[in-house]
Amino acid sequence: MAGAESSPLITSRADLIEAMARGAKPKSDWRIGTEHEKHVYRKDPLRPVQYEGEDGIAALLEGIRRRTGWHYFYDKENPIGLRNDGPVGGISLEPGGQFELSGAPHETIHGSARELRSHLEDCRAVGGPLNIHFLGLGVTPVWSVAELRRMPKSRYGIMTPYMDKVGTLGTSMMYRSATVQANLDFSDEADMVKKLRVSLALQPIVTALFANSPFVDGKPSGYLSFRSHIWLNTDRARTGMLPFAFEDGFGFDRYAEHALDVPMYFVIRDKQYVNVAGESFRAFLKGELPQLPGEKPTVKDWEDHLSTLFPEVRLKQFLEMRGADMGDEAHVNALPAIWVGLLYDDGALEAAWREIRDWTVAEMAQLRNDVPVRAIHTPFRGGDVAQVARRVVDIAREGLKRRGLGEEVFLAPLDETLALNKTPAERWLDRYNGAWGGDVTRVFDEAEI
Template sequence: MSGPTPETEAGRARISSKAQMIAYFEQGVKPRADWRMGTEHEKFPFLKDTLRPVPYAGKSSIKGLLEGLRDRYGWQGVYEGENIIALSKPNSLANISLEPGGQFELSGAPLNTVNDTCGEVTEHLAEVKVIGDELGIGFLGLGASPVWTRAETPVMPKGRYGIMSAYMDKVGTLGRDMMFRTCTVQVNLDFGSEADMVQKLRVSLALQPLGTALFANSPFLEGKPNGYLSFRSHVWEDTDNARAGMLPFVFEQGFGFEQYVDYALDVPMYFVMRDGKFVNCAGQSFRAFLNGRLPQLPGELPTMRDWGDHLTTVFPEVRLKKYLEMRGSDVGKGGMLCALPALWGGLFYDQNALDAAWDLVKGATAEQRQKLRHDVPKLGLKAEFMGRSLQDIAKEVLGLARAGLKARGFGEEPFLDVLDEIAQSGKTHADRLLDLYHSAWKGDIKPVFKETAF
């Protein structure tokens, strides 16, 4: 979940026309030689001795983790009031932040290859393990917290989360679960033109449920199976449908940056940042803000920073910013953090692979795409799409991604091996965890902390 947009001179510019908001996305257009990939992932900290969630403050705490990383490894603290709530890396675009329930997130820098982004992830996990071990803290690689209730889950001292959680209860039943009890891995990828963005957004939306199935890893909640392979994905079906979903308008003729601006303008607001503080605007219209009619800031027009902040509160399965964010996958260990950029980088960064992937899905109807999105959280690779099993489609798509990576020539293909194994067997990480729960674990959830810890 992205944080507020950094303050810049360009960000302070007032918005006087729709063209400025369209230009925001146009600034993301890059020549192929400048395309990069950035991997983000979240994980659940837990106290090793009690298997309880980690509080913000105290001896073994989130605050202690952040301060330990700051002092040991040269990160810089980011503060909200007196509370350290994030870290930034000098001379890098990487940062570490907190999700609402204490989920620990690395937002990686945009890097050249899967090898590079995987190396960054590996280094980060090594650093947090050193500090975590000193504090008695471990980290779970699961898409949903397996034991803790909402009431047991700590709340991080970040102003935007108070605004969001109160609003969530008005627009869905699972929004607080999304905020406090889920973890994802995503990859951010570039586009070379508006037309390239359109093709990539269409392919990735149509195939995002395939990513959900391959990475399904959230079968438990409050100590028992929850009925889903990806509970995290199911949560998004009733979080806030005004800002989430499969975006059927993306597949309409004439779609481009302007149409996405129109969509984002109709997503209700959460907040505006003024003087380092969050102004609660939950449910208000950004269109009204453009006309100086935001009740909380009467007569004031939005800045480009306000627009960038608003875009971070739009949560479709694939999100357009100055790059494309693949948002459909549960976090997992065992090579899964490196497999996600390999999957989508292989499809996106070779034109032959991208064209072939589009040929696979271009005949699908909005109803077929939506049905797949609905079926996958429960069925995983057993779901069907366009008259075919998703498992068979997964094998084909992984073949395209592998060919795309091979064409890039960086030796990135082995990062797909873990996904090939899942596609061949049809058994996701969630399936394997459920098998263990019903056999070797004898219905005891506690072994999941050892099985899925980084």
């Protein structure tokens, strides 16, 4: 069991549940975590960035390490990210070189925003002399998957061929998409259930508000959020709206049951990734994995497996809101703002629940399928998503106001979208069809973050 010595073996169903339930904490300890991914690119000539070399992504990591004092973590001999000495947080590399900040837990959105500003300053200060720039869009607008170099992380070598077996756009998800994610806490199982149901139902509304990936392969994609479309065609076994979450009796145990049926990707032993793609965790519990005969899983193995599920809202020891395209700095801050406003104030959470409580699973699924194309203009119940979004943003605003911290200012980008009745994606398309004269490459200057 080398590589898993520090984690106890799973001995019962209760261990599977406890891996999620132990995240419960009192409201006074609730925190806000924000993660975001940025595309990296070079200018003059415009091209992707490789990992290796004195001006590659490894050099970018080294420069930020020296500037921040953070520490490397490795995959074999390759530095693949940085961690700080404080609360959980750090920098990691996505498959196509997307540069990700996993933010530390903060008490307020102001704290998360300060962290983001500091990180972007680090990226620009170190990246500029290396001719490395950062793009705030949900999908790389020009390059194909084949043109993007894979980062030296073993898990990506396992996931890439598997993606081609289970979906049509899984490698696009890996190599050329970028998202913003907000991570929020729950107090107990009942609180988790209500928050998960509200956030799942409203995730398509948020996807619509943040739609910011209208280009692919050098031209308009036909979608306002091509990133969201990608996820519909990645791996249906581990993505989606979790309709069972709306069934009576849903809780930690039912989510564990779902997770057991999601095929595995890998197991880590001796700091090496063992390829078990497509295998069953249920078989692992019985010691029947062909790759590790007789060996049974640890709690850490289960936690690793939970991290390979990709639903619209993911349950671990907190809730991860996963439905937004990457955007500019203001939109990165707006994502935790809308979710904190909705979920961290009791009155707002109840108002949001009243908004969605009679929505059917079929209606939610239809919304999820339709918003990648039309975003806030998607028809819904005799109106459109924009009408729902206005009510939802107002609920979030009131929730933030009751927190009394002035965090409602971070909703400004969403107010602008609703006032203009145009998503960020549509505003890029206006430029493409107007001042840019059909030249998509202009977006690299205007969407640089």
